[in-house]
Amino acid sequence: MSIVGKKIANEAANETANAIECRGVGKIWNADTAKPFVALRDIDLAVAPGEFVVLLGPSGCGKSTLLYLLAGLESPTSGELLSEGVPITGTSPQRGMIFQEASLFPWLNIRDNVAYGLALQGIDKARRDEAAMALLSRVGLQDFWSKRPSELSGGMRQRAAMARALAMQPKVLMMDEPFAALDIQTRAKMQDYLLDLWRESGASMLLVTHSIEEAIGLADRIVVFTARPGRVKTIVPVALPRPRNPRDPAFHALQDRLAELLADEVDRAFAEQEAVR
Amino acid sequence: MSVIEIGTTVRPSAPAPLRPPAALSVLMRRFMQWGQRVLWALASIGIVIGVWEYAAWAGWADPLLMPAPHVFLGNWHEQLRFFDMANTIGSAGEGGSWLAVLSVVAWTSMRVFVGLALGFVLSVAVGLLIRYNTLFGKLTLPAVTMFAPISPVAWLPVAVFLFGIGDKPAIFMVFIAIFFVMVIATLAQIDEVPRAYIQVARIMGASKRQVFRTVILPAILPGLFVTLRINLFAAWMVVLVAEAAGVGSGLGQIVMMARNTFNASLVFFTMTLIGLTGFLFDQALRLVQQRMLWWADNHTAGRGA
Numbered sequence: 001m002s003i004v005g006k007k008i009a010n011e012a013a014n015e016t017a018n019a020i021e022c023r024g025v026g027k028i029w030n031a032d033t034a035k036p037f038v039a040l041r042d043i044d045l046a047v048a049p050g051e052f053v054v055l056l057g058p059s060g061c062g063k064s065t066l067l068y069l070l071a072g073l074e075s076p077t078s079g080e081l082l083s084e085g086v087p088i089t090g091t092s093p094q095r096g097m098i099f100q101e102a103s104l105f106p107w108l109n110i111r112d113n114v115a116y117g118l119a120l121q122g123i124d125k126a127r128r129d130e131a132a133m134a135l136l137s138r139v140g141l142q143d144f145w146s147k148r149p150s151e152l153s154g155g156m157r158q159r160a161a162m163a164r165a166l167a168m169q170p171k172v173l174m175m176d177e178p179f180a181a182l183d184i185q186t187r188a189k190m191q192d193y194l195l196d197l198w199r200e201s202g203a204s205m206l207l208v209t210h211s212i213e214e215a216i217g218l219a220d221r222i223v224v225f226t227a228r229p230g231r232v233k234t235i236v237p238v239a240l241p242r243p244r245n246p247r248d249p250a251f252h253a254l255q256d257r258l259a260e261l262l263a264d265e266v267d268r269a270f271a272e273q274e275a276v277r
Numbered sequence: 278m279s280v281i282e283i284g285t286t287v288r289p290s291a292p293a294p295l296r297p298p299a300a301l302s303v304l305m306r307r308f309m310q311w312g313q314r315v316l317w318a319l320a321s322i323g324i325v326i327g328v329w330e331y332a333a334w335a336g337w338a339d340p341l342l343m344p345a346p347h348v349f350l351g352n353w354h355e356q357l358r359f360f361d362m363a364n365t366i367g368s369a370g371e372g373g374s375w376l377a378v379l380s381v382v383a384w385t386s387m388r389v390f391v392g393l394a395l396g397f398v399l400s401v402a403v404g405l406l407i408r409y410n411t412l413f414g415k416l417t418l419p420a421v422t423m424f425a426p427i428s429p430v431a432w433l434p435v436a437v438f439l440f441g442i443g444d445k446p447a448i449f450m451v452f453i454a455i456f457f458v459m460v461i462a463t464l465a466q467i468d469e470v471p472r473a474y475i476q477v478a479r480i481m482g483a484s485k486r487q488v489f490r491t492v493i494l495p496a497i498l499p500g501l502f503v504t505l506r507i508n509l510f511a512a513w514m515v516v517l518v519a520e521a522a523g524v525g526s527g528l529g530q531i532v533m534m535a536r537n538t539f540n541a542s543l544v545f546f547t548m549t550l551i552g553l554t555g556f557l558f559d560q561a562l563r564l565v566q567q568r569m570l571w572w573a574d575n576h577t578a579g580r581g582a
Binding site: 071072073091092093095096097099101103105107116117119120121164168 | 474476479482491
């Protein structure tokens with residue numbers, strides 16, 4: 001296809017394109033060795049612009065692997081990954097990622113951590129500091145801008161990491177169990193922050209968790225994964241109005257249904273782990 | 278687990294108020310801490326001097342071979358003439374002032390400093406190259422690992438063959454003493470950089486060079502500085518050997534001359550100078566470490582040691 005033709009095709013794709021699309025994606029770790037490890041198989045998934053999708057599944061089912069593939073940090077063994085209709089070939093600031101540990105740089109203060117991506121783009125210091133401070137006040141950290149990461153609590157660090165990712169104005173924000181290391185009270189607060197940021201930014205969200213409550217609290221759709229190798233078992237839409245109340249009977253019903261769906265997979269994952277020993 | 282309370286948007290509670298700037302009391306506390314450190318240091322040295330003086334007084338130590346501290350420090354005016362401003366070979370006896378002593382100390386320190394600086398920069402550069410250029414790494418690493426365990430003293434003849442007599446062989450010796458060790462420390466540090474740091478940078482759009490400059494380098498520097506401080510003492514030992522053998526000036530040369538002329542007082546006087554200067558070097562490096570690598574005390578300092 002000529003360059004012009006390709007460009008037109010891309011633009012045409014953009015109009016109706018999903019923020020993220022996976023077509024038959026598979027990933028085998030150590031594929032060319034004696035001990036290949038099938039992490040993902042035949043993943044078909046589409047995320048609409050501005051949609052909040054949660055990937056739910058037993059630990060070790062390859063949910064995180066899918067995020068790494070979508071981020072462009074790893075490439076799939078089979079299948080195709082698209083971002084707005086364009087194949088994903090590498091990392092992009094358009095697809096931000098937040099890790100389980102905040103992974104802020106210890107040698108930068110909080111403001112400079114948030115401004116890091118802007119500095120890479122060559123934006124001058126005054127402007128990026130201003131942008132960073134605006135983002136920090138959105139996550140309630142404006143008074144802590146001069147602190148180093150080690151001086152903040154786990155929840156504050158994770159909020160700073162959110163601000164850092166949002167500084168790039170991503171179209172898709174991926175999160176790999178971002179609140180797993182936090183206590184329950186902090187978690188609940190963090191989820192509220194996340195929903196606020198999601199509404200304000202309009203980005204698509206793709207969050208990995210193994211907590212059913214977290215999934216129902218946040219998601220438009222919940223993608224339930226099977227145990228390894230990870231496949232999409234089913235996709236559960238969450239039609240509850242926000243803010244969602246965990247005491248709502250509908251919330252409970254959904255919780256029961258997801259628990260049932262997960263139970264088999266958790267059993268299988270557990271049996272497999274035991275067998276490995 | 279409660280996820281979201283109905284109808285309320287939970288906002289963060291007001292940020293904790295920062296402590297009032299009690300600069301004066303902070304200054305006082307620092308001064309007290311510093312004073313305590315000095316007192317302990319004095320006590321530590323005091324014990325050594327006390328035992329030594331007692332041994333001399335009791336007649337256990339031969340005053341000719343092991344003169345007591347009050348002797349070799351007391352007759353400093355006799356020692357000064359061995360220190361020479363000129364920093365040239367064989368011109369002892371023309372000095373005779375504390376300025377000359379300082380000049381000798383400064384020349385030796387310069388050799389240590391230049392050797393350390395060269396060794397640090399080049400070893401970090403080579404370490405980075407080994408990790409980032411596979412071919413270079415495969416070709417270099419075995420040789421580096423083979424050279425690393427060779428004692429710097431074994432390099433002394435090489436230093437003299439290559440550089441003759443003067444500052445260069447001494448600088449070369451200091452360089453050799455830290456170079457291979459620091460290359461290996463650099464590799465260890467690079468391998469310990471958390472993957473998530475690099476992934477974050479890549480996702481934000483950092484080029485390979487930017488990852489390098491903005492992530493790898495700041496992440497490995499604190500550990501390397503610790504390694505440098507540890508090897509500082511090795512550098513001091515080596516520079517004295519080099520000066521005694523190949524340079525013909527500096528503190529090492531004076532110790533050697535004192536040995537040859539059987540001047541025990543001069544030996545211990547010079548040893549005192551060496552100890553003090555080495556101590557000051559360590560303090561200076563520590564200061565640089567605290568200023569430049571302020572984040573490290575909770576994280577990477579102490580690693581790679």
